[in-house]
Amino acid sequence: MMAVAGPAPEAREENKSAQALTAKQAATFLRVGLTTIKNYERRGLLCPVGSNGEETLYDLKDVHEILRGKDRKRWSHLKEGVDTTAWMTRTESTSFLNCSPQTLKNYEKRGMLHPLRTTRRDARGHEQVVAIYDPQELRKLPRGVGRPPTPREAATVESRCFALFSEGKTIREVVIALNETSDRIRELHARWVDDGDMREVAKEREATDRAVKDLESRCFALFSEGKTIREVVIEMRETSDRIRELREKWFDDGGADLVISNVAKRAFEKLLGPFQDVTELLEIVTARMATPHASLGDPLPVSRATRAE
Numbered sequence: 001m002m003a004v005a006g007p008a009p010e011a012r013e014e015n016k017s018a019q020a021l022t023a024k025q026a027a028t029f030l031r032v033g034l035t036t037i038k039n040y041e042r043r044g045l046l047c048p049v050g051s052n053g054e055e056t057l058y059d060l061k062d063v064h065e066i067l068r069g070k071d072r073k074r075w076s077h078l079k080e081g082v083d084t085t086a087w088m089t090r091t092e093s094t095s096f097l098n099c100s101p102q103t104l105k106n107y108e109k110r111g112m113l114h115p116l117r118t119t120r121r122d123a124r125g126h127e128q129v130v131a132i133y134d135p136q137e138l139r140k141l142p143r144g145v146g147r148p149p150t151p152r153e154a155a156t157v158e159s160r161c162f163a164l165f166s167e168g169k170t171i172r173e174v175v176i177a178l179n180e181t182s183d184r185i186r187e188l189h190a191r192w193v194d195d196g197d198m199r200e201v202a203k204e205r206e207a208t209d210r211a212v213k214d215l216e217s218r219c220f221a222l223f224s225e226g227k228t229i230r231e232v233v234i235e236m237r238e239t240s241d242r243i244r245e246l247r248e249k250w251f252d253d254g255g256a257d258l259v260i261s262n263v264a265k266r267a268f269e270k271l272l273g274p275f276q277d278v279t280e281l282l283e284i285v286t287a288r289m290a291t292p293h294a295s296l297g298d299p300l301p302v303s304r305a306t307r308a309e
Helices: 010-018 023-030 034-042 060-070 090-099 102-111 136-138 152-166 171-178 182-224 229-236 242-253 262-272 276-289 304-307
Strands: 020-022 048-051 057-061 117-121 125-131
Touching: 020 023, 020 060, 023 034, 023 057, 023 125, 034 229, 060 117, 060 229, 060 242, 090 102, 090 125, 090 136, 125 136, 152 171, 171 182, 182 229, 182 242, 229 242, 262 276
Parallel strands: none
Antiparallel strands: 020 057, 048 057, 117 125
């Protein structure tokens, strides 16, 4: 009779290491510290089954036994050798029930879910200790209609919607792209339009304010040069009422220091002859004072007003 060959030593060693945990993994599995793991080993509750070259390995069954001993009521339904390959992780379970992780924890506290912890490989191929749930227990629970979005998720949807609308996408295209309801997208579209209108109003207001500042600045410069209201109206192409208003403001802001009243102007013209503005008056007085032994009765220098005539 031909003997059946058993598994190769390498295969047995690989299978053995797959059923073992390091001290750190066991501590995470049991939610205890490394010191507690050493105490379990001294008390004989955990027996080392080998080493991976750096750390001691413990049998996964022993770890399960300790976990069952810590909470026998929760784990009493489990049987030895139960197949957990079809069990779902916490993320898969929340997606299946359309609920939050906290809802799963509430079900656990009420005895409606009995999760198990095991090692599974993540996307990068590293083994991680994760909680898994029995699909049969999950199917008995009500499925949620969806949790409300968090503020960050709502802001992300709104930001993406605004970007798509700015690219010229229609409401239908945005609904398909973001997998949202049409009512939600229509609401965001109306908000996008309102915000756009407000931005246009703000731009127009800013442009108007800039134009007003430019007009006021230019008018003040012209008044300081001695320009009349008529000349400023012609140069700035503004109404005389607006220019008069700016001239009054210019007076209030210190422009009156550069202007001679009508009474004072007539008095100066009797003494010095006609002049147009303060600048010309200053030229006449300067020329008179530069003439030796000059007096008010001496002939006056020809002013710009006289030269113009």
